[in-house]
Amino acid sequence: MKILLVEDDINLAEALVKSLHNEGYATNHVNNGSDALLSIKTQDCDMVVLDLGLPDIDGTEVLRNIRKQKNPIPILVLTARDTIEDKIQGLDFGADDYLPKPFEVKELFARLRVIERRLGTVNTSIIEVANVVLDIASHKITCDDEVIECSRKEFMVLKSLMENTGRIQSREQLEHNLYQWGEEVASNAVEVHIHHLRKKLPKNFIKTIRGVGYRVG
The missing domain is CATH 1.10.10.10 (Winged helix-like DNA-binding domain superfamily/Winged helix DNA-binding domain)
Structure with missing residues (x-):
C-alpha cells in the first residue's frame, strides 16, 4: 500500500517516511497542499496522511477539495489542532480518522491498520x-x-x-x-x-x- 504523507515539518516528515517504510508502507512525501492535490489527482496513492497546517493551502481546504471531487481515498488527519471542535470539523469535512500531535508512532500504525481493514485489504493483523x-x-x-x-x-x-x-x-x-x-x-x-x-x-x-x-x- 502506498501512502501520501502531506507534512511541512521536514524533520517529522523524514522520520515518518522512514518509520512507515520500515513498517511496510511505500511512502511519498509532499510539503504543501497543491502538490498533495496533484498527487492524489494522478491516483498514485492508496491512502493520505494529512497535516492541516500547510504553507499554501489550509489542510481543511485540501480535505474539502478531495471530497468535493467525490474521491473516496482514505484520509487520516495528523495535526497539532487538538480541540474537540477541530476534530469534529475534520471528521465532518471527510477525514476517516483524526490523530492529534504529539502522537506515538505505534498508534499511527494501529490506526492505519484499521483503515486497511475498512478497505478490505486485510481483515486482521x-x-x-x-x-x-x-x-x-x-x-x-x-x-x-x-x-x-x-x-x-x-x-x-x-x-x-x-x-x-x-x-x-x-x-x-x-x-x-x-x-x-x-x-x-x-x-x-x-x-x-x-x-x-x-x-x-x-x-x-x-x-x-x-x-x-x-x-x-
Missing part, C-alpha cells in the same frame, strides 16, 4: 494461508509454527500476495506496493524476492501464472 501465518503487527512469518526469516521487501511481497489470496498479483502491482515514489526498481526485483521466498516457503505455495503474475491459494 494475522493472515493465514494453509500452514503459513503472516503477522502484520509483529512482522513475523511462521510455517508450521517455525519462524521464517526474511528481508523487509520479501515480507512486503508476501504480505501483498497473502492479502489477495486466490487473486493474481501482477509484477506491476507488487512493485506498486513495494517501492517508494522515485525509487529505482531493478527490472527483475520482484522475481528475485519471489525466488528467495520460495526457498523458505512450502513447495508451490507461490504459484506463477505465466505471462500474468503470481498467486497464493
Whole structure:
C-alpha cells in the first residue's frame, strides 16, 4: 500500500517516511497542499496522511477539495489542532480518522491498520494461508509454527500476495506496493524476492501464472 504523507515539518516528515517504510508502507512525501492535490489527482496513492497546517493551502481546504471531487481515498488527519471542535470539523469535512500531535508512532500504525481493514485489504493483523501465518503487527512469518526469516521487501511481497489470496498479483502491482515514489526498481526485483521466498516457503505455495503474475491459494 502506498501512502501520501502531506507534512511541512521536514524533520517529522523524514522520520515518518522512514518509520512507515520500515513498517511496510511505500511512502511519498509532499510539503504543501497543491502538490498533495496533484498527487492524489494522478491516483498514485492508496491512502493520505494529512497535516492541516500547510504553507499554501489550509489542510481543511485540501480535505474539502478531495471530497468535493467525490474521491473516496482514505484520509487520516495528523495535526497539532487538538480541540474537540477541530476534530469534529475534520471528521465532518471527510477525514476517516483524526490523530492529534504529539502522537506515538505505534498508534499511527494501529490506526492505519484499521483503515486497511475498512478497505478490505486485510481483515486482521494475522493472515493465514494453509500452514503459513503472516503477522502484520509483529512482522513475523511462521510455517508450521517455525519462524521464517526474511528481508523487509520479501515480507512486503508476501504480505501483498497473502492479502489477495486466490487473486493474481501482477509484477506491476507488487512493485506498486513495494517501492517508494522515485525509487529505482531493478527490472527483475520482484522475481528475485519471489525466488528467495520460495526457498523458505512450502513447495508451490507461490504459484506463477505465466505471462500474468503470481498467486497464493
